[in-house]
Amino acid sequence: MKITRISVFQIVTPFPQGYSLSRGRTWTSFESTIVAIETDAAIVGWGEVQTMGGNYLPAFAKGAIAAIDELAPHLIGENPLQIDRINYLMDHFLFGHPYGKSPIDMACWDILGKATGMPLCDLLGGRFEGGLDLMCDPKVGSIEAMLAETAAFREKGYRRMSLKLGGNVAEDVSRMRAIFEHAQPGEEYYADCNRGWTRDQALRVMRQIRDLDVYIEQPCYSYEDCLAVRRRTDHPMILDEIVDSPEMVMRIIADSAADLINIKISRVGGLTKARRARDMCVTAGIPMTIQDVGGSGIVQGAIYGLAQSVPKELRHSVYNPLARNLSDGFTDAPIPIQGGGGVVEASDRPGLGQEPLPGSLGDPIAVYGGRG
Template structure:
């Protein structure tokens, strides 16, 4: 089987809830998504997607992804999509760094390979463990009253896991988290996520003032070393997210004992192939795992669901349904969400039936005969 055609689309996906706000005044109104369609000489098509959260969250930006995929795609024409690790190495050879650019291409390869094998991607990634992943909801930055009301509404809707955005002025965030904790029932799982917004000094201030609140501390500072300095005085579990950009990072986090859990972002790691590699090692090292991404709709959420449900259930933290965040549709179906749980779509590969007419005109339309 050989790759015959690669098409790439830009799809802007506005948020259902309006502005998404996080620490340091950072905000976004939409995901600016790159979607890739990869068709083989068998007639099968695989799909991939990546979308950075603005220009401030990761070292990635949407225009860069579009420019980069134009550079990389010609090298993939004629390659066998059933060898995604070989293709990942090829992409690293012809285009150094910038893993986010490669993510949608790799995802499309994995989808295409699993479709060719006539198995769901979750099977191709090692096998399904459990029926569904538990979802969490995000309580974005706002006033203490607004955040408490949002948290109470999510719990009333049946959700038991909340990620509370912190990382702003410390005293204000102490008040916010206290208000959220008071507004939800005991036993609600809280993650306080600073998105690397604090210095170690600020993070320790926050941790000391909130010792009586039950939560998991997520990425308080920018670097692994800074997070380690907070960890040494912390009596709570810690999860790292932004610090996990490579296999080497996971090994260093483990060696230093910085965290109990890791959040693996597909585009930050360069695609499904690299995420699976790192996920499997992290599981063997004893970490709790969340697999998600920086943004997207049905295609990217499906990849997150397949990676989540091929993670051992005892090591899986939770998941998120990004396709429910946005106002546009890209496919006829989506990962099934029932209450606070998300499964994988039925069928081979990602299981997603993408509607090309919903994507607009491709900005890249490359065929084997055109190069």
């Protein structure tokens, strides 16, 4: 089998109510770059990366498009089933830019699944039992707004709550205490400042919430600051934004820097490298949350497929990229929440289990190769 054609599509989805994180970062739209890889076997694979501006992660939509433009000509004629070779070639021809490589890698896994008739979780090692507990992310705001949003998620059945915080010590402590007054049995909370605290601020927060049963997620910008905070608090630590490669996962394990690791597929460079990171965590016995920045049902299928391949006891939560209703209507089989209980299971359809609806993506913005 050979790659004959690579097409690139772009979707900009307005989000007029805005999505806010610490340090005043707010976005009113999200951009998805979607890749279709065609083969001489008449199999088409789909992949996607979505970005939030240019100041959340070192990733932005124009960069993804430019990276694909750099990579795609080198992949025409290659066998998409040889996924490790595809990843080697991408790393050889373009240093860094993992988010630009992710949709290509994802599309190759989709092709492999369709060629073998196997769903993604089986390709990644096998389906482990149990549903996937969804994580929600009440966005930073006033105490009243966050209480209302948390309650709304609770009504939908969510039991994993990632509380977005703003970076101000007093305000963040007040937010958490107010929310914990309404916490219900069985719920678990992440205090997620998205790198918004300095080291001293993080330590002040930790001191004031020692009585709260909460995970601390990515408190500071740098790895060194997060590690220093971890060594001075008894709260369990999650690392997120800095987990940008399997190599970083190795470092985290060696330093005992986290109790839970968040693997975002596009941030580490695609499903292939996310699988490598997963295997390291399984070997070390470190639980995981499986996520990506966002996207349509294509990304949803990738997240759920990877998460279902994680042993149940190490699978802490997953993120539903459709939770913000950003990309509904682009794919044919978005996976619903089971019985409104905040739980899902990966698709048993081949590959990612998702196909864009005809005409939903518009015309490609770039095409490489010809028809096979």
